[in-house]
Amino acid sequence: MNTPGQESAPEQTAPKGIAVFGVLIIISSLLQMGKLAGDLRWYDEIFSYMPPWLMALRYCFSWILRFVGLAAGFGILQRREWSRRVLLAIAVFTIITVYWKHPLIGFILHAQYLDRQYAVFFIKNGVQRDLFASLATVSMITNIVLDVVFNAGLIYYFTRTGVTRWFVEREPRRTLRR
Numbered sequence: 001m002n003t004p005g006q007e008s009a010p011e012q013t014a015p016k017g018i019a020v021f022g023v024l025i026i027i028s029s030l031l032q033m034g035k036l037a038g039d040l041r042w043y044d045e046i047f048s049y050m051p052p053w054l055m056a057l058r059y060c061f062s063w064i065l066r067f068v069g070l071a072a073g074f075g076i077l078q079r080r081e082w083s084r085r086v087l088l089a090i091a092v093f094t095i096i097t098v099y100w101k102h103p104l105i106g107f108i109l110h111a112q113y114l115d116r117q118y119a120v121f122f123i124k125n126g127v128q129r130d131l132f133a134s135l136a137t138v139s140m141i142t143n144i145v146l147d148v149v150f151n152a153g154l155i156y157y158f159t160r161t162g163v164t165r166w167f168v169e170r171e172p173r174r175t176l177r178r
Helices: 016-038 040-046 052-077 081-096 104-117 119-125 133-158
Strands: none
Touching: 016 040, 016 052, 016 133, 040 052, 040 104, 052 081, 081 133, 104 119, 104 133
16 A cells, blocks of 8 residues: 555556467467368369479478467467567568468469369359459469568567567576475
8 A cells, every 4th residue: 555655666567469469379370270280182282383292391391380380379478588589480481481481383273273163153153264363463462461561570579678578588497405
């Protein structure tokens, strides 16, 4: 209880952006895991231009990144320094390799697949044939821009002094004293 003339120190709380990014990363990781697990045929078709060994390697690497991202998302919510560093590394890696993450040929193959799936609907309703194929480049650019903007925002946010001070190194192990 404060006596007259005494001011209480304001209680500080962690920036809300930490929780927002943490939750977004967790949700994104889970959704991407669901897509990887639930639609292997789609993955095979999108990356069919790759040799089978490279596609399998890419698929395994995708899973590893999703698990690491999920763990780092939970770590961010607990304000663990290791998770901040891992997310920064993933963000830099994603920006550097964004074109390989979203290759134009993959968008073209997916668009062709969608055009085949909806061909009857397009014909019956007078919709332009190859509608999805005409949007492949725009879709690729949109995905690249979204990835770069999100990851650049993550790098900017998690390297600010006001944010980094909220993250703690792992506490030293306590030893039993006799």
